[in-house]
Amino acid sequence: MSKLKMDRRQFLQRSLIALGAGGSALASAATCIRTRAQGQGPYYPEADLNRDTDLTRLDPNGVLAEGEIIELSGMIQDSACKPINGALVEIWQANRHGKYEHSQDVNPLPEDPGFQYWGRMTTTADGLYRFLTIVPGHYPLNPRLVGTKPTGPGQYRPPHIHAKVTARGYSSLTTQLYFHPDSYDDTDTQDLVRDLNQWEKVPSDLVVRYSLDAMDKHKPRAGVFSFTLTKR
Numbered sequence: 767m768s769k770l771k772m773d774r775r776q777f778l779q780r781s782l783i784a785l786g787a788g789g790s791a792l793a794s795a796a797t798c799i800r801t802r803a804q805g806q807g808p809y810y811p812e813a814d815l816n817r818d819t820d821l822t823r824l825d826p827n828g829v830l831a832e833g834e835i836i837e838l839s840g841m842i843q844d845s846a847c848k849p850i851n852g853a854l855v856e857i858w859q860a861n862r863h864g865k866y867e868h869s870q871d872v873n874p875l876p877e878d879p880g881f882q883y884w885g886r887m888t889t890t891a892d893g894l895y896r897f898l899t900i901v902p903g904h905y906p907l908n909p910r911l912v913g914t915k916p917t918g919p920g921q922y923r924p925p926h927i928h929a930k931v932t933a934r935g936y937s938s939l940t941t942q943l944y945f946h947p948d949s950y951d952d953t954d955t956q957d958l959v960r961d962l963n964q965w966e967k968v969p970s971d972l973v974v975r976y977s978l979d980a981m982d983k984h985k986p987r988a989g990v991f992s993f994t995l996t997k998r
């Protein structure tokens with residue numbers, strides 16, 4: 767269970783405000799466009815452990831994960847922008863240093879014993895999902911590049927969170943969510959993420975948008991991304 771206490775109504779209100787501020791489709795809109803799919807990549811979780819919605823700790827009394835904590839939330843909706851009940855939402859990602867917990871990840875980057883690396887939840891009738899996680903690091907496509915700075919395309923992946931959404935009666939969706947450079951406080955990191963995003967031609971419709979709550983320094987930044995599925 768998550769340890770960030772939040773009343774369900776408060777969460778719904780925050781999410782709806784964020785959806786409006788982020789430019790995603792409002793519930794009153796006639797149609798929502800299917801979310802763009804992207805590759806699953808090689809690091810889909812190998813174990814079915816600790817897949818709750820709080821990735822910032824392995825257990826309630828455990829060590830806090832490294833990195834900036836963010837709340838990632840949004841709606842799972844159909845092409846009529848109606849919430850989907852019973853959708854399974856899975857996310858998996860690298861830790862703050864760009865390292866996955868996966869046997870195929872051979873990059874010599876630091877592991878984070880406090881980080882959960884993946885999570886999942888199933889939506890109810892409101893179609894809303896929510897995870898507490900951290901902003902992932904970027905990582906090189908070749909282990910020999912570890913310790914070097916990216917100088918062009920094809921060397922590093924920009925920070926991203928992998929996501930897979932499945933729901934009965936709908937085509938399953940696998941994609942990746944990215945971060946806007948302005949999401950970061952540090953100007954050097956902003957420049958780096960900007961370069962990586964441009965080199966990889968990150969689609970703007972796959973970028974996590976931050977709600978107005980991002981202005982409150984006492985709360986985690988609230989990143990919003992809604993997924994639209996189409997019927998089979």
Ligand SMILES: [Fe+2]
Binds near residue numbers: 807809926928
């Ligand atoms: Fe990845």
